[in-house]
Amino acid sequence: MDYYYVNTKEQSNGDHEVHKSTCSYLPAAENKLALGYFDSCTDAVKEAKKTYQQSNGCYYCCRACHTS
Structure with missing residues (x-):
């Protein structure tokens, strides 16, 4: 299981x-919301x-769930 966050700031x-949680592109602490542990990015x-x-x-850490 991996720990996941969502960026609170929307992309363009x-x-x-x-x-x-191990992503190189993880947002700064003030721009992320903890989601918890999950078996998959889905x-x-x-x-x-x-x-x-x-x-x-x-795109980098959850490519299987990157759709746009």
Whole structure:
């Protein structure tokens, strides 16, 4: 299991990116919301969408869930 966060600041396309805790592109502490431990990025993105409907996996650490 990995620990995931969602970026509270939206990207230029409106997405809120979901990151693993080990990601090189993890947002600064003031710009991330803890999601918790999940078996996959799919579950983490699903959790993020409860807060930010337009959530997407990070291209670098959650590529399987990166759709835009």
